[in-house]
Amino acid sequence: MIEADPLSTAGVLQTGYEFQEVFQELLIPVILIGLTFVAYYGISLYMKRNIQDTDDYMVAGRTIGPFINGGAIAASWESLATFMGVTALILTVQMPFVAMWTNFMLSVPLVVILYGQTLRRLGSYTPATFCKDRYGDMMSVVMALLIVFVMLMYALGQFIGLAQIVEILFGWDYTLSLIAIAIVVAGYVVIAGMWGVSYNAALQFWLMFAAAFFPMMLILNDLGATGWYFPPLGYGNLTGEMTNFAPGFFDMTFDTRWYFAMFLAMALGPIGMPHLAQRILTSRNVKSAQRTGFWFIILNGLLFATIYSVAFAGVMWIETQGIAIEEADYDKMIFYLNFAFNNDAITGFVVAGAIAGGLSTVSGHMLAISAAVANDVTEAFELDITEDRKTQFGYVSVLAAALIIALIALNPPAFLVVSILWAFAISAAAITPVIVLGVWSARVNRYGAIASSVVGFFVILILSPHAFSGIDAGGEGLTAALGMDAVMIGFPVAIITLVVVSLLTENIHALKVDPNDNRALINEMHGYPEDGTERFTSAVPLIILALLMLPILYWGIQPW
Secondary structure, three states: OOEOOOOOEOOEOOOOOEOOOOOOOOHHHHHHHHHHHHHHHHHHHHHHOOOOOHHHHHHHHHOEOHHHHHHHHHHHHHHHHHHHHHHHHHHHHOOOHHHHHHHHHHHHHHHHHHHHHHHHHHOOOOHHHHHHHHHOHHHHHHHHHHHHHHHHHHHHHHHHHHHHHHHHHHOOOHHHHHHHHHHHHHHHHHHHHHHHHHHHHHHHHHHHHHHHHHHHHHHHHHHOOOOOOOHHHHOHHHHHHHHHHOOOOOOOOOOHHHHHHHHHHHHHOHHHOHHHHHHHHOEOOHHHHHHHHHHHHHHHHHHHHHHHHHHHHHHHHHHHHOOEOOHHHHHHHHHHHHHHHOOHHHHHHHHHHHHHHHHHHHHHHHHHHHHHHHHHHHHHOOOOOOHHHHHHHHHHHHHHHHHHHHHHHOOOOOOOOHHHHHHHHHHHHHOHHHHHHHHHOOOOOHHHHHHHHHHHHHHHHHHOOOOOOOOOOOOOHHHHHOOOOOHHHHHHHHHHHHHHHHHHHOOOHHHOOOHHHHHHHHHHHOOOOOOOOOOOOOOHHHHHHHHHHHHHHHHHHOOO
16 A cells, blocks of 8 residues: 655645556557567567477577677576566665675676586586486486476566566456466467577567666656666765665665675575576587676676666655555565656556566576476486477476466465575575585585485475474574575585585495596596596595584574
């Protein structure tokens, strides 16, 4: 419920900007959104002719250039959560949220550095494919299940946001909006494959950027910002006024552990996200993947800084005008601002950009789920099926994922970004350690990997407020509700479990663990010849890493 300032009359604020929650004129917005969908489906149908086998469907034949790929990754990473969920959290968390997104941007360079090129050499589609080669079939199944769960949670936020957009656009009931979105998204991904998704995502990035950047120029100009022509920095002269109206906006008020948890969840969590690895693997070569990371940082930074200006303007608007907005409506702030300062046509353009963000991200999630089912599970169980049938399994898994996500989204969390942040925490504890250490050490083995992933997953699950109420870890209030505090416990426990179980099982003769079994594979991953040289076989780095986790674990279990 939104209330105007008591001094205003007839719903018109003192500034003269009229507040509205839904579109009054739909023709131009619907035309704009319709044209974008024509473009998306046109690109998908055109690119579909390139899909000859699973390699084409999952990683676009590994032929995507760095600029296109950088834009595609930026679109997938920013997502609808940036337009809506991030804005909502900045309204609540305010300045400290910058720490979250700074860590978030570190993830792509870390993927390229830590394992991107090694997975390319193995020809892996996903982390689960790597786990099959590195740890065996059982770990591949465990990883595939984890990927499906994490991608479902990540995609959940996108579905919720897209349904909210349809609510704003047409005034439909949330459930009807959700069903419509599930149908549209599933059809889009099935037609596109990675070829269509990659080129569409690059287009969607620029649509997202334009839909945030240019309307914010107009809004900041109306608010009196001298640098309105460059929204990422253009609100600078308004910071003095902000400190008067919202004195705590720039305070870094949270416990130090909260910021460290942000690093674990937002920088290390995405490393295990398969839709990011798949983007890196679509690159032509390792050098192209490195350039992709460069373009990602530049483009992602520009878009996020622009979105931060949206939240800044939103806080200033509601504080100066005395407007009360319930938390459930914070996700819609970018639309409320454009309704108030611009018009329905421009707001329709913003909606088109938000939809682009949702489609670019959810398509990557659906393809990751598709790859986990069609490629990882079938290979783990050694099913003798043709490439055509495997691709068909991929199509079916996309449709099934859309149905499952829609059912879960019927009862959404308070903020659409909450399920996404929870997914990061799970990935950081259950997926990232076994991938990164599996690449850099021959001493970790399948027993340690399975134990680490299972323990990491259940620690985050049990300590998260989203699964079980009454069991807490870390902070209280908002920080606990975001679901990431548990990573301060889950991540070090997962690392310690991986190291201890791997080294202990080497000494159990019945388990037949031989560290030398992995030496040739790891040499191959890193491009070294099998020349008898000992590489990546020392247990000392693993022991040091496990010991370093102990103070982090102790720090994390203390009350915040």
